[in-house]
Amino acid sequence: MTNENASGGRMEFRTAGVIGAGAWGTALAQVCVRAGLDTTLQAREPQLVETLRTTRANDLYLPGVPLAEGLKFTADLADLGDCDLILAVPPAQHMRATLTAFAPHHRPGVPVVLCSKGVERGTMKLMTEVLAETLPDAPAAVLSGPSFAGEVARGLPTAVTLACADQALGQALLSTLSAPGFRPYLATDLIGAEAGGALKNVLAIACGVSEGRQLGRSAHAALITRGFAEMTRLAVAMGGQAETVAGLCGLGDLVLTCSSPQSRNMSLGLALGQGQTVEQALAGKRSVAEGYESAPAVRALAARLGVETPIAEGIAALLAGEITVDGLIDGLLSRPLKAERV
Ligand SMILES: NC(=O)C1=CN([C@@H]2O[C@H](COP(=O)(O)OP(=O)(O)OC[C@H]3O[C@@H](n4cnc5c(N)ncnc54)[C@H](OP(=O)(O)O)[C@@H]3O)[C@@H](O)[C@H]2O)C=CC1
Ligand SMILES: O=C(CO)COP(=O)(O)O
Numbered sequence: 001m002t003n004e005n006a007s008g009g010r011m012e013f014r015t016a017g018v019i020g021a022g023a024w025g026t027a028l029a030q031v032c033v034r035a036g037l038d039t040t041l042q043a044r045e046p047q048l049v050e051t052l053r054t055t056r057a058n059d060l061y062l063p064g065v066p067l068a069e070g071l072k073f074t075a076d077l078a079d080l081g082d083c084d085l086i087l088a089v090p091p092a093q094h095m096r097a098t099l100t101a102f103a104p105h106h107r108p109g110v111p112v113v114l115c116s117k118g119v120e121r122g123t124m125k126l127m128t129e130v131l132a133e134t135l136p137d138a139p140a141a142v143l144s145g146p147s148f149a150g151e152v153a154r155g156l157p158t159a160v161t162l163a164c165a166d167q168a169l170g171q172a173l174l175s176t177l178s179a180p181g182f183r184p185y186l187a188t189d190l191i192g193a194e195a196g197g198a199l200k201n202v203l204a205i206a207c208g209v210s211e212g213r214q215l216g217r218s219a220h221a222a223l224i225t226r227g228f229a230e231m232t233r234l235a236v237a238m239g240g241q242a243e244t245v246a247g248l249c250g251l252g253d254l255v256l257t258c259s260s261p262q263s264r265n266m267s268l269g270l271a272l273g274q275g276q277t278v279e280q281a282l283a284g285k286r287s288v289a290e291g292y293e294s295a296p297a298v299r300a301l302a303a304r305l306g307v308e309t310p311i312a313e314g315i316a317a318l319l320a321g322e323i324t325v326d327g328l329i330d331g332l333l334s335r336p337l338k339a340e341r342v
Contacts, residue, residue, distance in 0.1 A: 011172040014038055017080030018087045019098060021048060021073075023061040023149035023287065025089035028115060030153045032087070033068035034179035040083065046075040060286070065153040081105035085113070085176065087143070088131075091288040092118025092198075095127050099134035108137035111169060113177075115143045117197035118290045119297035124304065126194045139166060141173055142190045144197040145248035146256035148263075155181040161249035162186055163193035185248060192244025195235035200254040201291030202298050202312045203227035205269035207258035209318070209325055212273020223311065224258050229342045230309040234298075237305040242342070265291040278319055295319050310335060
């Protein structure tokens with residue numbers, strides 16, 4: 001795909017490197033192949049790479065999906081050094097180490113599309129900030145929205161937000177990454193896109209708790225709506241736009257993740273609502289529940305910015321063992337009555 005950038009230069013993307021062969025990296029690699037890109041998927045473990053090559057399936061993270069013909073695999077980040085475009089898809093807490101390891105192989109100017117959803121613990125930084133610190137020469141884009149990996153990998157219709165501050169690059173990425181069944185919409189607000197994706201995971205845990213406690217559809221709808229108000233407040237305080245979180249990367253993803261036990265985050269909440277401890281609910285899980293990982297950072301960020309996020313705050317406290325499920329529910333229902341506003 002060829003496009004022109006602001007200075008009239010031509011942007012051509014023929015090859016894509018996808019870093020991280022979990023469910024989402026694998027699904028996005030499928031999308032890249034469908035979009036006509038010569039695509040290489042990187043997994044950390046040589047043994048997984050061997051299995052991917054020989055079985056043409058990723059039964060560890062994305063069972064039951066035959067992998068696209070032509071998709072290549074590697075364990076070596078150096079093999080992505082020649083790619084025109086990089087999609088970074090490790091869990092958010094490993095983004096810094098992953099990009100740092102890739103840095104010696106990155107060519108200045110090669111865009112990195114950040115596809116992970118979370119806030120870095122300790123630093124409270126978004127993935128774009130982590131990218132700027134690890135690969136300062138990489139133009140950044142964020143891909144986020146309602147998209148279960150299994151559905152995307154099978155080619156079921158999906159729409160996402162693709163945010164990029166550089167309009168020309170964003171347009172080029174939009175046409176490059178669109179594929180049959182995969183429809184990205186362009187935005188320029190990276191912070192809003194990232195804040196939506198990070199916060200919806202924490203809020204989905206709350207919806208799972210409600211489901212596990214059989215609190216009913218009314219409570220579910222209230223949690224989504226008031227959760228969306230929290231998401232909007234936090235995104236705006238971080239420098240994002242309310243309009244962005246009203247789109248696929250915010251409200252869209254919140255609705256999806258809060259509505260299906262396919263979501264790892266909602267399933268975690270479901271288990272907690274049904275009486276399991278956090279340890280029991282996470283035991284033996286290979287897959288990442290980003291809401292669990294990001295909750296302390298979201299909490300710290302909200303406190304630093306002076307933003308009220310009672311649902312996210314309650315989930316962070318529940319996950320930290322500071323309150324019980326009953327305490328969480330009572331706490332939310334006994335808050336002072338107030339005017340309804342974002
Ligand atoms: N699954 C989905 O439907 C969607 C996921 N996302 C986002 O994509 C990101 C990745 O999630 P997903 O693909 O689902 O992950 P999975 O839960 O499917 O897999 C976990 C991944 O984490 C990797 N990993 C574990 N430890 C490390 C480490 N120390 N350093 C680097 N990588 C590590 C694993 O690699 P290894 O096998 O080598 O340990 C594996 O690739 C998350 O931020 C998630 O929110 C976004 C949209 C949809
Ligand atoms: O981000 C996702 C869907 O958009 C995947 O949600 P979970 O990580 O909760 O499974």
